[in-house]
Amino acid sequence: MEQTRAGEYDAFVAARWSVLFHLARLLTGGDRHRAEDLLQESLVKLWFVWAKVADEAPEAYVRKVLARAAARSARRRWWGERPVEVLPEVAAAGDMSATVAERSRLEAALAQLTPQQRAAVVLRYYQDLPDRQVAEALGCPVGTARSHAARGVARLRRLLADVIEPVG
Amino acid sequence: MDRMDRTDGYDALDGMAHGERPEYGERRGRPDRTGPALGTGRTDGAERTEGMDQPDRFERQLTRLMHQDRQPAAFENRHREALRAGVRARRRVRAARRAAGSVLAVAGLGLGLFLWPHGRTDDRPTAPHPRPMISPSPAPSTSPSPTPTPTPPLSPSAPPSSTSTDSPTPDDTWTTSAPPSRTETSATATQWPPSATAGSRDGSATPPATATVSATGEPPDEPTSAISPSG
Numbered sequence: 172m173e174q175t176r177a178g179e180y181d182a183f184v185a186a187r188w189s190v191l192f193h194l195a196r197l198l199t200g201g202d203r204h205r206a207e208d209l210l211q212e213s214l215v216k217l218w219f220v221w222a223k224v225a226d227e228a229p230e231a232y233v234r235k236v237l238a239r240a241a242a243r244s245a246r247r248r249w250w251g252e253r254p255v256e257v258l259p260e261v262a263a264a265g266d267m268s269a270t271v272a273e274r275s276r277l278e279a280a281l282a283q284l285t286p287q288q289r290a291a292v293v294l295r296y297y298q299d300l301p302d303r304q305v306a307e308a309l310g311c312p313v314g315t316a317r318s319h320a321a322r323g324v325a326r327l328r329r330l331l332a333d334v335i336e337p338v339g
Numbered sequence: 340m341d342r343m344d345r346t347d348g349y350d351a352l353d354g355m356a357h358g359e360r361p362e363y364g365e366r367r368g369r370p371d372r373t374g375p376a377l378g379t380g381r382t383d384g385a386e387r388t389e390g391m392d393q394p395d396r397f398e399r400q401l402t403r404l405m406h407q408d409r410q411p412a413a414f415e416n417r418h419r420e421a422l423r424a425g426v427r428a429r430r431r432v433r434a435a436r437r438a439a440g441s442v443l444a445v446a447g448l449g450l451g452l453f454l455w456p457h458g459r460t461d462d463r464p465t466a467p468h469p470r471p472m473i474s475p476s477p478a479p480s481t482s483p484s485p486t487p488t489p490t491p492p493l494s495p496s497a498p499p500s501s502t503s504t505d506s507p508t509p510d511d512t513w514t515t516s517a518p519p520s521r522t523e524t525s526a527t528a529t530q531w532p533p534s535a536t537a538g539s540r541d542g543s544a545t546p547p548a549t550a551t552v553s554a555t556g557e558p559p560d561e562p563t564s565a566i567s568p569s570g
Contacts, residue, residue, distance in 0.1 A: 184422065188414035197405060211418075215425040219433075277404045296398065297405040328397055331404075 180221050183229055184214055191233055197293045198241035201278025209244075213237045234298065238308045242290040280330035287311075288323030295320045 188210075195206035195213075213236040217229060224232045281289050287309070294305045306316035394402070 181419070184419075185414040188418065189412045192412040207418075211421055211425055214422055215429050218422075218426050219429070273404055273407070292401075293405070296402045299402075324398065324401070327401060331397075331401070 176221060176225075179225060180218060183225075187230055187233075191230070191237070194234065194293065194297065195237055195241075196278070197281060197297055198237055198290055199244075200282030200284075200289060201275070202282075209237060209240055212240065234294075235308045238290045238294055239310055242287045242309055244286050276331060280327050283330055284323045284326055285319075287319045288326070291316050291319035292323040292327065296324075 191210055191213075192206060195210040196203060199205045199209060210233075213233050216236050217224070217233050220232065221229070281292070284292065290309055291305055294300045294308055295302075300308065302313050302317045302320070305320065306313040309316055309319075311319075
């Protein structure tokens with residue numbers, strides 16, 4: 172029984188690792204190491220509830236744990252995020268491809284948001300969740316989740332104005 | 340690359356397969372709206388919130404960017420090992436917490452049982468302390484005798500005859516108390532300040548006092564001479 176459970180868990184993690192890691196990376200504003208830690212922590216929590224959620228929605232559980240941990244990470248010391256006036260990473264012409272440059276700009280812009288805004292934006296625009304489910308994942312009222320997402324997008328508009336071209 | 344390029348295949352929270360995803364307007368429960376494009380002044384979050392119906396160009400581009408930059412990340416052995424190590428560490432932490440909780444529960448239970456009153460305790464108020472038969476000070480309120488008697492001023496050198504004349508007052512006091520026994524007599528004798536007065540009282544008032552005197556093992560000659568005035 173334990174072997175079966177462990178096998179199912181390993182198969183799930185191996186199959187969903189890439190997607191979940193990308194989500195964790197967006198939620199952490201591009202911090203790869205912290206994304207790994209966050210995902211690791213969430214998957215460890217998943218192991219202890221695997222018997223309950225294996226047949227239902229294990230990925231939703233991991234997503235919720237990830238989003239909540241990322242949203243409250245501002246209160247933890249190891250987070251160490253501090254807002255700056257100028258984006259720390261600017262794509263240099265010639266040393267990166269356009270895709271990598273866009274990714275770096277996006278991650279740097281996401282890092283400028285507050286953890287709550289970033290989590291709301293990522294859940295909404297990457298996970299395509301409606302406001303109600305974003306609020307449920309973040310554990311806050313719908314209006315609060317909507318406000319976080321709206322303010323986050325408004326800030327991203329300013330930060331990514333030169334990356335996302337306006338309509339001509 | 341569009342957001343439909345995702346390979347995860349299902350959305351567990353929504354409970355739908357990937358292909359069953361509704362479009363933006365349906366998914367977010369808003370009617371269609373063709374919003375202004377990026378850079379047209381819609382930078383206020385409040386404006387965006389109240390009229391948010393369908394994603395504008397910026398939101399579509401943002402969605403595209405978020406899905407575009409996904410890097411393939413394989414689940415490597417180091418990830419597996421780290422995951423197992425994390426599970427073991429968390430299991431140890433949980434076991435330690437459980438053990439600590441058990442120890443605290445047992446300690447609390449033991450402390451509660453220790454502080455619980457043992458056996459049967461007498462919660463009734465205690466009886467008043469025994470008062471002296473005759474208080475040394477002539478206080479009329481505490482003295483049970485109807486008239487305060489000047490017994491304490493009696494000196495041991497007083498003649499027995501005078502003691503026998505004043506004997507009614509101690510005699511009344513004696514009758515209000517418990518019947519005299521050998522132990523009580525001795526206890527009462529300790530309460531009387533002058534031993535000579537006690538001896539004269541015992542000798543003159545009650546015969547059990549004679550028994551008390553004889554019980555002390557003294558020669559019978561002297562008590563006999565002490566009793567003789569009353570007899």
